[in-house]
Amino acid sequence: MIVEQAPVLIVVICLMSAVATPLIGWVKRELCYPWVILALLASTCCSVLVMNTVIHEGSIHYYLGSWLPPWGIEYVIDHLNAMMLVLITGTALLVAIYSKKSLEAELPDRTVYFYTLYLLQVTGFLGIVITGDVFNLYVFLEIASLAGYALIATGEEGAPLAAFRYLILGTVGACFYLLGVGYLYMVTGSLNLAELAEILPRLYGSKVILVAFAFFMVGLALKMALFPLHLWLPDAYTKAPSVASALIAPLMTKVAVYIMLRVMFTLFKPYFSIDLLPVTKILLYAGVIAICVGAIMALAQRNFKRMLCYIVIAEVGYMVGGVGVANTVAIRGAILHVMNDVVMTLGLFAVAGIIAYKMKSNELTAFDAIFKKMPFTMAAFLVVALSVIGVPPTCGFFSKWYLIQGSIMAGNWIFVGALLFSSLVNVILFFRIIEIGYYDFGASGAGDAHSHDERSVVSEAPLSMLIPTYVVAAAIILIGLYNQSIITTIIDFAVPKL
Amino acid sequence: MIGKSDDIIIKTIARIFVPFLQLYALYVIMHGHYSPGGGFQGGVILGASMALLLITHGYDELKRRLPEGVLLLLGSLGVLIYAGIGLLCLILGGNYLDYSQLSVILGVDAAHARSLGILGVELGVGFTVMAIMYSIFFDISTGGILPEDQRREGRVEGER
Numbered sequence: 134m135i136v137e138q139a140p141v142l143i144v145v146i147c148l149m150s151a152v153a154t155p156l157i158g159w160v161k162r163e164l165c166y167p168w169v170i171l172a173l174l175a176s177t178c179c180s181v182l183v184m185n186t187v188i189h190e191g192s193i194h195y196y197l198g199s200w201l202p203p204w205g206i207e208y209v210i211d212h213l214n215a216m217m218l219v220l221i222t223g224t225a226l227l228v229a230i231y232s233k234k235s236l237e238a239e240l241p242d243r244t245v246y247f248y249t250l251y252l253l254q255v256t257g258f259l260g261i262v263i264t265g266d267v268f269n270l271y272v273f274l275e276i277a278s279l280a281g282y283a284l285i286a287t288g289e290e291g292a293p294l295a296a297f298r299y300l301i302l303g304t305v306g307a308c309f310y311l312l313g314v315g316y317l318y319m320v321t322g323s324l325n326l327a328e329l330a331e332i333l334p335r336l337y338g339s340k341v342i343l344v345a346f347a348f349f350m351v352g353l354a355l356k357m358a359l360f361p362l363h364l365w366l367p368d369a370y371t372k373a374p375s376v377a378s379a380l381i382a383p384l385m386t387k388v389a390v391y392i393m394l395r396v397m398f399t400l401f402k403p404y405f406s407i408d409l410l411p412v413t414k415i416l417l418y419a420g421v422i423a424i425c426v427g428a429i430m431a432l433a434q435r436n437f438k439r440m441l442c443y444i445v446i447a448e449v450g451y452m453v454g455g456v457g458v459a460n461t462v463a464i465r466g467a468i469l470h471v472m473n474d475v476v477m478t479l480g481l482f483a484v485a486g487i488i489a490y491k492m493k494s495n496e497l498t499a500f501d502a503i504f505k506k507m508p509f510t511m512a513a514f515l516v517v518a519l520s521v522i523g524v525p526p527t528c529g530f531f532s533k534w535y536l537i538q539g540s541i542m543a544g545n546w547i548f549v550g551a552l553l554f555s556s557l558v559n560v561i562l563f564f565r566i567i568e569i570g571y572y573d574f575g576a577s578g579a580g581d582a583h584s585h586d587e588r589s590v591v592s593e594a595p596l597s598m599l600i601p602t603y604v605v606a607a608a609i610i611l612i613g614l615y616n617q618s619i620i621t622t623i624i625d626f627a628v629p630k631l
Numbered sequence: 632m633i634g635k636s637d638d639i640i641i642k643t644i645a646r647i648f649v650p651f652l653q654l655y656a657l658y659v660i661m662h663g664h665y666s667p668g669g670g671f672q673g674g675v676i677l678g679a680s681m682a683l684l685l686i687t688h689g690y691d692e693l694k695r696r697l698p699e700g701v702l703l704l705l706g707s708l709g710v711l712i713y714a715g716i717g718l719l720c721l722i723l724g725g726n727y728l729d730y731s732q733l734s735v736i737l738g739v740d741a742a743h744a745r746s747l748g749i750l751g752v753e754l755g756v757g758f759t760v761m762a763i764m765y766s767i768f769f770d771i772s773t774g775g776i777l778p779e780d781q782r783r784e785g786r787v788e789g790e791r
Contacts, residue, residue: 134724141727145714152710155703198720198728 136186139179140195140208143218144259146176151252158245165248166233172252173226176259180218187215188622194265202265203325209265213468213627217262217391220475224383225255227479227601232376234595235486239374240287247287247376254280254380258388267314267400268324270392274310274356278303281385284377285369295368302355302365309352310392316345330400337405349396350412357389357449360423367442371495375486378438382445383478387471390452394468397456398629407631413459420454421551423447428558438485438495440562441478444521447555448474454548455536463539465620465628470532472619473520473612477529480517480605484510487594487602503570509603510594511570516606518563520613523556528612635689645687652680660757664746670753674760681765685772702762709759716751 135142150172158165186193187210195208210218229251236244257277264270282303286296318324320341321332336342351362358366366386370378397406407413427447434440452474455467485495487510492499504511520527533552540548593599612619636642656676663669685693717728725732730748731741739747 138721138727141721145718145727149711149714149718152707152714155707159700159703196726198730199726 135179136182139182139186140193140210140263141197143176143179143183143222144256144263146172146179147252147256147259151249151256154249154252155245158248162245165245166229169229169232169248169252170226173222173229173255176255177219177222177226180215180222180259183210184215184219187212203323203328206269207265207325207327208263209327210263211627212623213391213394214262216468216472216623216627217388218259220472221255221258221262221384221388224475224479225251225258225380227604228376228380228483231379231483231486231598231601233597235375235490235598238490239289239376243287247284247374250280250284251376251380254284257281258384261388262391265326266324267317267326267329271307271311271314274307274392277385277388278307278356281381284381285373288373288377290372291368292372295365295372299365299369302362306352306355306362309348309355313345313348313352316341316348326395326400330402333400334402334405337409343410346396346401346406346410346412350393353389353393353396354419357386357393357453358446359419359449359453360426360446363423363427363446363449366446367439370442370445371436371439375482375489379479379482379486382441382482383475386445386449387452387475390449390467390471393453394456403629403631407459413457415457416453417457417459417545417548420450420452420457421547423450424454424551424555425450428555431562432558435497436495437488437497437500437566438482440497441481441485444481444559444562445478448478451533451536451552451555454551455539458536458540458543458545458548459631460539460543461628461631462535462542464631465624466532466535466537466539468624468627469535469616469620472624473528473532473609476605476608476612477517477520480513480602480609481521483598483602483605484514484517487598490598491592491594497566497569500566500570502572506590506592507594508591509599513599513602513606515567516609518567520609522559522563526613527609528616529609531613531616635692636687642687645683649680649684652683653677656680656757656761660753661750663753664749670756671760673753674757675764677757677761678764678768681761682768685765685769690773697765702766705758706762706766707759709755709757709762712755712758713752716748716755720748 150168154165154168157168183193192209192211195210196202197206197208199205201207232251236247240247254277257273257275257280260273261270261277264273282296282300285299286293288295314324317329317333320336320339321329323329323332333342355362370382373381397403397412424447427443427445427450431440431443431447434443448470452467452470455463455470458464487507488499488503489495491507492503516527520529523530523533533556537549537552540546540552594602653676656673658673659668659676660670660673663673681693681697684696716730716733719736720729720732721727723732723735728748730745732744733748734741734744737744737747
């Protein structure tokens with residue numbers, strides 16, 4: 134029974150425990166932390182179970198309320214969203230374990246509502262990914278976004294304003310998506326993704342469909358912070374509490390990329406998105422520009438978290454550009470990069486959270502002599518950094534490799550150039566930090582022996598923060614080592630038939 | 632800060648209005664599953680009746696009738712009722728939200744069980760919408776600062 138019902142349990146467990154969190158916090162505030170972990174653990178188990186079923190038996194269809202589509206809402210899980218489900222629940226679980234100390238330091242009296250919003254945010258992400266109904270997707274998109282705005286607004290000074298800007302732009306993005314759904318409903322009378330995909334090919338000449346497609350793409354570009362629609366992202370993610378940015382930064386943009394893949398290749402047929410319209414060409418150049426601008430802007434930052442935000446923007450360019458190249462190898466690379474980028478961004482923001490917790494600052498100067506003070510954190514950071522740069526045994530290398538291979542096959546040299554350029558900039562970015570951290574510059578410049586001893590005392594982050602960070606670092610290496618089997622068992626089935 | 636009105640006419644009319652508003656809200660909730668209306672609409676009307684009480688009889692009076700803790704409880708409980716009914720169907724062996732499974736517990740046929748199941752869901756939705764509508768109104772009208780806190784800070788009532 135659990136196996137059959139697992140798809141809906143993934144979402145329902147998160148939703149129910151989210152609304153039960155204030156009640157538990159009312160009884161005893163300290164119970165919230167184990168409660169959230171327990172809920173996410175159960176949800177993670179269900180999603181692993183679902184993934185296992187999908188790998189062995191193919192796609193799962195789950196009919197809510199036993200109403201068959203097109204009347205009822207159906208959950209459809211294939212290889213692509215099974216992978217996303219495991220990534221989302223896994224990330225949420227790790228960040229929840231990680232959250233304890235950081236929240237105690239940053240938001241001591243708001244933990245109960247923080248955890249409520251945290252679980253609602255996860256519910257939203259899971260719902261977006263699992264549903265097979267375009268309107269249901271919009272509802273979950275709003276749940277995820279609204280929870281996200283509130284989580285970001287609890288951050289440091291200036292966070293409410295950043296969250297408000299994000300709210301305006303995010304709402305415009307969601308409205309565009311809704312308008313697209315509305316136009317499709319107008320001409321087809323259906324909201325079910327599979328049924329729409331069947332009806333739409335007969336209407337591909339219609340202007341309404343073209344407008345709907347345009348609304349989808351622009352709305353999603355806003356949600357995924359594709360250049361030049363990225364302006365909300367750096368402020369929002371920099372000023373959010375460390376835990377919130379460690380949850381939202383890896384997932385929100387990647388979930389939007391997932392919706393884009395669904396719209397382009399499941400809702401519309403690949404030949405519509407690739408051959409009939411110049412969309413992929415636009416996406417390719419948008420990706421190239423996003424990569425270059427993101428990399429250059431990251432170089433100009435003096436704040437570590439803000440630098441990471443621009444790296445996120447550049448990474449969105451990788452995935453969008455990979456879809457824009459539009460051949461099997463590049464799209465395989467883009468999907469693999471969705472997975473890798475979730476893990477890498479999680480690692481980077483986890484380290485940023487640890488630095489903020491120990492040093493009370495995220496400026497690059499906080500990294501002064503940090504290798505001596507926090508050797509274990511920085512060891513994990515090195516693994517993540519090497520992966521973002523794209524050094525072979527780590528996962529970042531392989532997705533970049535597929536992206537480059539795909540664009541060479543398609544003759545898109547400009548995208549190859551952008552990828553190499555961004556890798557080189559990443560080398561500079563991370564080695565700058567390693568240089569600051571490895572040598573003891575000393576803020577005062579004095580070689581006083583006493584202060585030197587004091588500065589090099591090892592003072593590590595708490596274990597509850599270190600362990601999740603190390604799990605991420607291990608995942609980066611394991612995904613790298615087993616990338617071939619991940620591709621043959623999961624990603625090759627997720628790549629659309631072109 | 633919302634103080635209570637001094638006008639006897641406003642207070643009396645509001646006092647007469649509120650029970651009818653709430654009765655109508657319950658009517659809208661109860662009929663939601665087979666005629667226009669439902670949990671959202673009824674919940675908003677219930678919330679509006681609370682807002683009317685707040686602006687005519689003041690915060691202290693309303694706090695006596697509906698403390699913050701209860702409001703919070705109602706907001707969460709509504710969603711839990713909704714999700715709980717869905718989960719109950721799942722435990723009884725059907726899919727999530729498949730109300731026809733409830734016929735085992737309720738002792739009626741499947742079609743009737745579906746009707747009663749959705750009624751339970753509408754009630755849950757109504758509770759949550761009422762609590763949330765009221766707390767949004769309350770937060771906007773007070774700026775989120777409770778009168779107790781203001782008094783503790785030594786501000787005089789009616790200053791804002």
